[in-house]
Amino acid sequence: MTGIHHTQLLDQDRNFVDTDVDDRHSKVPPRITIEQSIEAYDLAVQSNAIFSFEDLLRSGTWHKYEKRASSLARKHSSCDPYISYLSTDHINGWTSANSRQSYRSALIRMAAKEVLEMIPIYWRQMITDEKNADNRKRLLRSLERHFGKDVFDQIGNVKERFPVGQGPQLASAINFLLEVRPDPHHKALRNRPTKEASCKESRKSRSLASKKTALYALHRHQRRKAQTFPNYDWRSHFWTRAVLPDDHLDDHRRACIATLMLTGCRPSEFSEGLGITVRKMTVGDHPSLMFEIRGAKVSAEIGYHLGKGQDHREIEMMCRTDEALWLFDQVSRRAEGCVALQLPVATHKQTGEMLMPSERHRRVSVSLEKRVARLGKIAFPKLRHHLTPYVFRHAFTSDFKAGGHEFDAADLAAALGHQSVRTQEHYGSANTARGLIGSRALQVTNVRSSTPVRQPERQGYPSTEHPDPTNVGFPL
DSSP, rough: OOOOOOOOOOOSOOOOOEEETTTTOOOOOOOOOOOHHHHHHHHHHHHHHSSOOHHHHHHHHHHHHHHHHHHHHHHHHTTTHHHHHHHHHHHTTOOOOHHHHHHHHHHHHHHHHHHHHHHHHHHHHHHHHOOOOHHHHHHHHHHHHOHHHHHHHHTTTTSSSSOOHHHHHHHHHHHHHHHHHTTTTTTSSSTTTTTTHHTTTOOOOHHHHHHHHHHHHHHHHHHHHHOOEEEEEEEEHHHHIITTTTTTTTHHHHHHHHHHHHHHOOOOGSSTTTTEEEEEETTTTEEEEEEEEEEESEEEEESOSSEEEEEEEEEEEEEOHHHHHHHHHHHHHTSSEEEEEEOOOOOTTTTSSSSOOHHHHHHHHHHHHHHHHHHHHHHOOOOOSOOOOHHHHHHHHHHHHOOOSOOOOHHHHHHHHHBBBHHHHHHHHHHHHHOOOOOOOEEEEEEEEEEEOBBOSSTTTOOOOSSSSGGOOOOO
């Protein structure tokens, strides 16, 4: 046939076939016809019904979408997030309905952006390369039936040719939009049953559970040791047994680990472009430190963020634990009385392509996780769980929830870099830390965040209003 009904996406690209990788069905995109590309373009426009791409960038949501897509790509041998999603969806392998919906929303918007940017270039090339006048007329009539002047203006303004090798990526995005239709109002699919939904919906994700399990095991270990050594504290033991004597650590990385233990900060907050500044303070006769933390859950495009992360927070504390006193001594040796903690990573791939900020943050986190896990094996050789930086974040939260200080839920949210007190529900437990010595929360004397913490108006959350507004925010 000479008509355009069977026109395929970029004949120079290879065919795609169905595969079965690691016992997972992989829906690999077939060649795409012009009718399918038109339908995918309409669906991509529909996905922008509520929020545009600019809205997503300003709010920081696009950064989260990129991280979710990268996470899915790493889980599949194809390194294609769309194929990975369809493969997981085929076997119903989601941990929860919300997890499925979050990945679905991210990939729909990313596929829509790919289609809206590349399809006009593809259409222009088809029109330009078509030598048969009748076929060219059929192609133009097909586009005219669906689109108005604005789309034809985009096609007319195209100057470059369709990039060689881009066909498979665009075909995958088109196929995904055709398989998984946009749902901008988020009304569909949340009630779809997931694998072992009856038991999985009643507990946290596996990764979150593993961090809590490791903390519970360490607290049980401390209680057993305390029967023989009343002053035993697992974090102090970790510091003195593994961190201080380790020959593979320099003082800068040792200071980063000390900061993790003291503040419960996110490991990605040591990334270049963020970073943590530690300043020496003196409150009376007591050595004290102030930690200025740039939040990792904030969009890089703007300084003010309406999402779930604080752009900036400060934590002041008196130095009473081993790692706090060591860190105070290190800062005191600096003439300026402060130290900036950042962990550098490569900014470009080996091919020369620049790494996205989300990927650089991930590499910092992975590097720190490997280092803490290695030290954890030295300090606790019989521990069956991996010690990770987030275990210290959970431990810090448990200390706050266990009480013994004057801070409330809003102060804890500010210390963790959260925008809402509800987020801390996923961290720590008061019961596991109650009665144990070595609480890092007892050292904290003041907490400030860049924006006030949100308080849900529902039963069970006491008011977080402070008589002094400087306790909940400060100008940047």
